[in-house]
Structures are given as C-alpha cells and as structure tokens.
Amino acid sequence: MFAFDQFGIAFMAFFxxxxxxxxxxxxxxxxxxxxxxxxxxxxxxxxxxxFLIIAVFSLGGKIIFETFGMTMPALRLAGGFIVFMIGLQMLQGGQNSTVNHPINPQNAVRNREDILGVAVSPLAMPMLAGPGTIATSMNLSADANMTGVIATVLAFGLLCLITYILFLYGKRLIQLLGRSAMRVLTRMMGLILAVIGTQMFINGIYDAFPMLKAI
Structure with a gap:
C-alpha cells in the first residue's frame, strides 16, 4: 500500500x-x-x-550510512539544526541560504555548452537541492521501507514539476503577487521549516538517548 502519510510529510518538508x-x-x-x-x-x-540528486540520496541513504558509519540520530540532529537555521533565516527576512547565490545578469548563457553548467549550479545546487534538502531526504528515507523511500522520491518529483511550471510562468506570477506577498510567503515557509527542523532535532535526541524513552 502506498505510504500517503510519508508522501505528505515529505512534500511539505521539501516545499x-x-x-x-x-x-x-x-x-x-x-x-x-x-x-x-x-x-x-x-x-x-x-x-x-x-531530482536525480535527491533520488540518489534517498535511495542510497542506507548505503551511505553504512559506508561512513553514520547513525540515524546523528543525521537527525545535524539535519534538524541545518533545517532550523535555514527556517530561522527566512523568518528574519533573509534569503534562504540554499538560494542565496549571487548572479550577474550580464553573464548570459552564450552557447548550449553553458546551459548544463548554469542548470546544475546554481539552479539545481544549491538552489533546489541544497544541504538542507539533501539532509531532509536522507532523514526521511534512512529508516523507511522501500514504499516510504519511493513516496519520498515521488514527493520531491511532484515538487520539481511544480517548480518547473512556476519557472515557466515566473514573470507573470511575480507581477500578480507582488514582492510584498512573496516576502510574506517566505516568512510563512520559514516558520514551517523551523518547526520541521525542531521536530527532527527532538527526534534525534530521543533516539540518541534510549533512557529518555522510559520517561
């Protein structure tokens, strides 16, 4: 049976x-x-x-854990801290560190060979698949069954589709919403992100200290 709860949690976290x-x-x-x-x-x-980056880290999360000797509590603590700090920065009105990449508008893509480079950095990394997104994908997939992992990958795939559509109609959307509305939306996403990061951190502490489970 498809893990709809995992899909919903993953989609909200990624979004x-x-x-x-x-x-x-x-x-x-x-x-x-x-x-x-x-x-x-x-x-x-x-x-x-x-999408490929997140799919690799989601599907290969357990292998990466075993190779580098990492534990789930350690990832939840580190990932929770990263996600919380990004959310806090967004709440304070700063740009998300995963998208805060200076661009020179005069640096146009002059040939097809430059397209892939620009698409990979900064568009794919760190704007869409930054450290926080990678940590979140591994956190959601590391202790999940295959159905849960697939749900996580599909959730990010849906987000990629939505992102692609938004990019296609980006100019019209900014004109429609206005910059003030975008700032409000960024702060709302920052609050959600801070809460998700806090929950990840709490789960990491809870798993790292089995004695707390008896409380």
Whole structure:
C-alpha cells in the first residue's frame, strides 16, 4: 500500500525548504537575457538534475550510512539544526541560504555548452537541492521501507514539476503577487521549516538517548 502519510510529510518538508516561489528571482536573473526556448531548457535541466540528486540520496541513504558509519540520530540532529537555521533565516527576512547565490545578469548563457553548467549550479545546487534538502531526504528515507523511500522520491518529483511550471510562468506570477506577498510567503515557509527542523532535532535526541524513552 502506498505510504500517503510519508508522501505528505515529505512534500511539505521539501516545499518548505526549497520554497520554489522565493527562488523565482534567481531563476529569472539567470535567464534574463535568454530567449524563451533557452530559458525553458535551463529550467528543465535544472529541476531534472535536482531530482536525480535527491533520488540518489534517498535511495542510497542506507548505503551511505553504512559506508561512513553514520547513525540515524546523528543525521537527525545535524539535519534538524541545518533545517532550523535555514527556517530561522527566512523568518528574519533573509534569503534562504540554499538560494542565496549571487548572479550577474550580464553573464548570459552564450552557447548550449553553458546551459548544463548554469542548470546544475546554481539552479539545481544549491538552489533546489541544497544541504538542507539533501539532509531532509536522507532523514526521511534512512529508516523507511522501500514504499516510504519511493513516496519520498515521488514527493520531491511532484515538487520539481511544480517548480518547473512556476519557472515557466515566473514573470507573470511575480507581477500578480507582488514582492510584498512573496516576502510574506517566505516568512510563512520559514516558520514551517523551523518547526520541521525542531521536530527532527527532538527526534534525534530521543533516539540518541534510549533512557529518555522510559520517561
């Protein structure tokens, strides 16, 4: 049976930490001087590379754990701290560190060979698949069964599809919402992200100290 609860939790976590709406200005600055076909190609390659990155870390989370001798409590503590700090920064009005990548609008993509490079960095990493997103995907998948892992990957896949659509209609969306509304939305996502990070941290402490389970 499909793990709908895992899918819902993963989607909300990914949506909060990636916040594709607040990422629009970065994408638009990258593609400002490009034609529509090139801009669409950059968006498509960017979300595809981001999906591959998260899929690898989700599907191979247990192998990565065994290879480097990591434990689930350690990942939850570290990942929870990272996610909380990103959310706190967003709450304080700063840009998400996963999307805070300076772009020079004059650096246009002049040939097809440059498209993949721009799509990978900064679009795929660190904007869409940054440290917080990777930590979240591993945290959600490391102790889940295969159904839960697939649900996590599909949740990020749905987010990538939504992000791609938002990128395609980014200019119209910013004109419709206005920058003030985008700032409010960023703070709302920051609050959700801070709560998710706190819960991850609490779960890490709880699992790290079995004696607390008896309380």
């Amino acid at each position: 909060a930490i990636t916040n594709p709406i607040s990422s629009l200005p970065v994408y638009l600055s990258i593609t400002e001087q490009e034609d529509n076909d090139t801009a669409k190609l950059i968006a498509r390659k960017g979300v595809f590379v981001a």
